[in-house]
Amino acid sequence: MRDGVALAAEVASRGQYRFTAEEFRRMPEAEMPPGHARVELIEGVVVPMAPTLPDHYSVIYLLEGRLREALEPRLKVRSHAPVQLGQYTQAAPDISVITPRQDGYRYRLPGADDILLLVEVAESALSCNRHDKVPLYALHGIREFWLIGIAERQALVLRDPVDGAFRSERAICFGGFLEPLVAPGLRIPFEEFL
Template sequence: MNEVVALNVPKRMRLRVADFALLDEAGAFAGYRKTELIDGEVLTMNAQHRPHMYAKGEFAFRLRLALQAIGSSLYVGMEGSVSLSDHDLPEPDIILTSEPIGDGPVPGASVALLVEIADTTVAFDLGRKATIYAAGGVPEFWVVDLPARTIHQHWAPVDGAYLKTCIVPLGETIAAATIPGLSIETGLN
């Protein structure tokens, strides 16, 4: 009689946010620049050159002014860790949150909008990051695609995907789909 025997196959071990935090506190990532935890995997982040730095600063500044203009209490943060699940602790370029003060990472439930500035990471940001942000319930997510001079706007997250998307050319106004009255000019020199 033939019997099927299960083989012990190596499996990927997904780190939890708590594991990642302990390793980080112990200095395990000290030689790797900045890191983030995506689906339980520790990833190093690319160096940020001037186009990325400039776009991130401009978008954060314009978002801050626009939020003030509409009387919103949302805070614009840059490069903070956001806790989205037991295995996801990304560090988006720009975070709009209702809870900027406190210990630990920004709670995912407090996030209204995340922005990634993509110079060399467009495919990753539109793929794996978008999936994680949607699964984490982030209401709206923008990817500023510097090479293509466009903004990919995503909203209505359901089951790890955004149901609604649109592309706005840099230089035009973008209006948030989930924050009433919020819009910014996107022209970059």
């Protein structure tokens, strides 16, 4: 699969049309790439998402449950729900932790200011997520991003976005703990979900 950020830059440099997030939401399913049940909009380009396997869903289910247990109702934990990052991106992270709203985001998607943590689970952390989502999320100022690589059996914890890059990157593996910034004192043992 092509790197979505690089593809978007290529499209923009050639002057090709970039979809806005609003146009993307109005797009009928018939206009989506064939054979791809799940797509997201990355910098104006419709990008197919990789298929998910049982171990992928298992990690999401276990980690989402642990985050919900610790954070709700003070914060909201969602899985496979879209977020809007700027005018040209509607991403679909595996897990998002967002600030709650009275309207439940009925009239708009959560944006960068609402997002406290994003989590992506990948068969390999070295996959396109590493080259695609990391710079995208940093560019849009996502405060904390966890990239969990199933093959590597590790999580990359990325924080402190500045100028399209995260200044802090830490690898967590067996014996380590994930400690979200939004919940000081919460320590999730890595072994609980992978």
